[in-house]
Amino acid sequence: MSVEGNVGRGNVGRAEHVRKAYDELTDALLGEVEESEEHVQKNVVEFLKYFKKAWTGYTYRRREKEPRYAIDIWNVYDAIVKNEPRTNNQSEIWHGQLKEAVRINHSPFYVIAKELQKQHANNNVLRNQFITDVVFKKKKVQADKDERISNVVRTFNIETVLGFLRHVSIAATAE
Template identity: 25%
Template sequence: MLIGLAYLPLSDVFTDFDLMAGEFDNSADDLLDYFEKTWIGEPRRRGAGRKKPQFDHVLWNVYDRVITDLPRSNNSVEGWHNAFASRVAVAHPTIKKLAEKIRREQSKFEIDIAHLVQGYQLKPKKACYTKLDERIARLVRGYDPLQIHQYLKNIAANVSL
């Protein structure tokens, strides 16, 4: 259920991590210490608050992205990069060859933009991913802090690493 923390409002991440951590037995201490240091932030020795984690919360928390219907990942960018790299077809192209490939890519995008303006839908997501996004959005929009344990279980059932 640790993965479910990414789908909580930022204001609830600390308290819900502490609640969840209390449910683990001692065999998970190393995992919890790592997770807390890397993603949550260790508690300060004196005073309130936590130290800054290795990865800031805004980098991994997707609650607001789901609420506003934005992508949860950069998979589309990675996909474009891989496709462009395969179109270039050489590891170290000359400037001339790279410029030509970029010009072709620009032309392709201008056609795609024209199609979007005309009402076409470009490459819809696979149905399984569309359904997954809908389930996650439904769960996130129905977030109830009083039902946190069930919420985290439901998110974890839908999200895999």
């Protein structure tokens, strides 16, 4: 399965919703920009073209073109509904721990190999915990943020995209 440009047959309906939401947002944004100077509008139009090519897909000569990054990769709606992690923070944490454990720039291969063996053992333990449904407790701040975002997602309506995005923004930034 290719990472780039793979929306897949089963996700066509969801891709249409994303494209419809994108079109609504661009119309609203361009409406706001029309009131400002022409060079700002040109920059916004260029940005929106880039965004459509990279993230939502577009129509070219009556043919649907896949986005550079498949919607499944960046759209976290399903992850929130299924109560899965929204980000790749776990991989960032792992990388930071590995970097901290090695602590030497350009360290010898055997030092890195030894640390990777330790990490592998830790990952086996975590995998076994995951398989046996061991529940990992989240920090209260993170759990509260997840709950606020989940509440907003449960009330999502494709017709109110701008309001939905405002609510998600508020829920994600509130402490």
